[in-house]
Amino acid sequence: MLDRPRSGERAVLVQIEFPGSDTAEDIAELQELAVSAGALPVDLLTTSRRAPDSRYFIGTGKANMLCDAIAASDAEVVIFNHALTPAQERNLERLTHRRVLDRISLILDIFAQRASTFEGKLQVELAQLKHLSTRLIRGWTHLERQKGGIGLRGPGEKQLETDRRLINVRIRQIERRLEKVRTRRELSRRARKRAGAPVVSLVGYTNAGKSTLFNALTGAGVQAKNRLFETLDPTLRRLQISSAGEVVLADTVGFIKHLPHDLVAAFRATLEEIYNAELLLHVIDASAGDRELKRDQVNSVLAEIGAERVPQIEVFNKIDLLVNGSSGEHSANSDPNGLNCGATRPARAHVSASTGAGLEKLKQAIDRHFSASFVRRRVRVPVNAPRLRALLFELGTVLSETVGENGDALMDIVIPPASLSKLCRSEGLDALLVDCPG
Numbered sequence: 001m002l003d004r005p006r007s008g009e010r011a012v013l014v015q016i017e018f019p020g021s022d023t024a025e026d027i028a029e030l031q032e033l034a035v036s037a038g039a040l041p042v043d044l045l046t047t048s049r050r051a052p053d054s055r056y057f058i059g060t061g062k063a064n065m066l067c068d069a070i071a072a073s074d075a076e077v078v079i080f081n082h083a084l085t086p087a088q089e090r091n092l093e094r095l096t097h098r099r100v101l102d103r104i105s106l107i108l109d110i111f112a113q114r115a116s117t118f119e120g121k122l123q124v125e126l127a128q129l130k131h132l133s134t135r136l137i138r139g140w141t142h143l144e145r146q147k148g149g150i151g152l153r154g155p156g157e158k159q160l161e162t163d164r165r166l167i168n169v170r171i172r173q174i175e176r177r178l179e180k181v182r183t184r185r186e187l188s189r190r191a192r193k194r195a196g197a198p199v200v201s202l203v204g205y206t207n208a209g210k211s212t213l214f215n216a217l218t219g220a221g222v223q224a225k226n227r228l229f230e231t232l233d234p235t236l237r238r239l240q241i242s243s244a245g246e247v248v249l250a251d252t253v254g255f256i257k258h259l260p261h262d263l264v265a266a267f268r269a270t271l272e273e274i275y276n277a278e279l280l281l282h283v284i285d286a287s288a289g290d291r292e293l294k295r296d297q298v299n300s301v302l303a304e305i306g307a308e309r310v311p312q313i314e315v316f317n318k319i320d321l322l323v324n325g326s327s328g329e330h331s332a333n334s335d336p337n338g339l340n341c342g343a344t345r346p347a348r349a350h351v352s353a354s355t356g357a358g359l360e361k362l363k364q365a366i367d368r369h370f371s372a373s374f375v376r377r378r379v380r381v382p383v384n385a386p387r388l389r390a391l392l393f394e395l396g397t398v399l400s401e402t403v404g405e406n407g408d409a410l411m412d413i414v415i416p417p418a419s420l421s422k423l424c425r426s427e428g429l430d431a432l433l434v435d436c437p438g
Helices: 027-036 060-073 086-096 103-114 118-133 159-194 210-218 261-266 268-275 291-304 359-371 386-394 417-427
Strands: 010-017 040-048 077-080 099-101 199-204 235-241 245-251 279-285 312-317 347-350 375-381 398-403 409-415
Touching (some): 010 027, 010 060, 027 040, 027 103, 040 060, 086 099, 099 103, 103 118, 118 159, 159 268, 199 210, 199 268, 210 235, 210 245, 210 312, 210 359, 279 291, 279 359, 347 359, 375 386, 375 417, 386 409, 409 417
Parallel strands (some): 010 077, 077 099, 199 245, 199 279, 279 312, 312 347
Antiparallel strands (some): 235 245, 398 409
């Protein structure tokens, strides 16, 4: 039985500003996180400190004020917009007699609510167990008791050690299962590469409108709601573009400031869809006042997972929410739906996924990116070469086909240079090209 206060929904939020620090969290985001987790914020306690208090994080005086706020609002849970140590969390719970959550626990709780697939649930459970394993010593007092009873007295492991061992066993089981998932995804990626279908991954800060944009481009109809972390598992759909024929568009989990490292590690199989992509569509909420900060946070996570070198197109979404078209990023272009391909920054597109504005410009930007890495050729496939014809269709490279009187097929293809060279070596395609390569 857990020796901890019972959780509830009425919440007091706690935010601390540290002078000289650039890690101050956004209060509005904390409120949105709390609501997303199912809490009802009833009070907000803010303060400034030079450094966290080792006992209560906020200091003894503010801790007593927190108790008063809890009594006045009849709150059932306290949520900190910071990472607490196990000792600080336990001390606060003893003082307030309420359940205390830090930012990491709050995000993990939201992920646990959103997980719907077998893989997603495994990933969330792994992150939760890794977080829990660091909080066993002071989290539950019963875990420090040694087993007793007839036949159990004497040397042996404490309950704490037993629970830690069981958690580690479960962590290893989940990691083995997720490794199988990662292997299956790798096989799928190899099949897509053999088919010549490049992957374009949607990335961005949570609630930037990635799923809405994904639906607008592909007609997939995936669930898209105005709440944080709506998408956990990647969704893949095909998108037709003129240069590459077809690309695979992947909708992925949204990022957030100070995303827990355990969560990044647990979602490694999912995030591989990002750093193995040929192109990233970095979706940015153009109506957000802190869009620059959020963009930097996403790029920071991309660097953490090894995807900082993947080419990007910055997609400024929700331009329909701008007042009189006012936005530093939006007004930088004379054409609000145009592209800005500066030499020192990624290409840009300005769209509204909900109204459809700018989507054609975005498709042109994707097409422009891949047209530089694909070559267009015309090849005459003899009637006695059905294998080559089937391979070209399997690669998805055929733009058009005309069958002559003798049964030979004249095919216009668009294909990556590497695939073209491979077919020339294995199938003698170079001898069948009508126009000269290069």
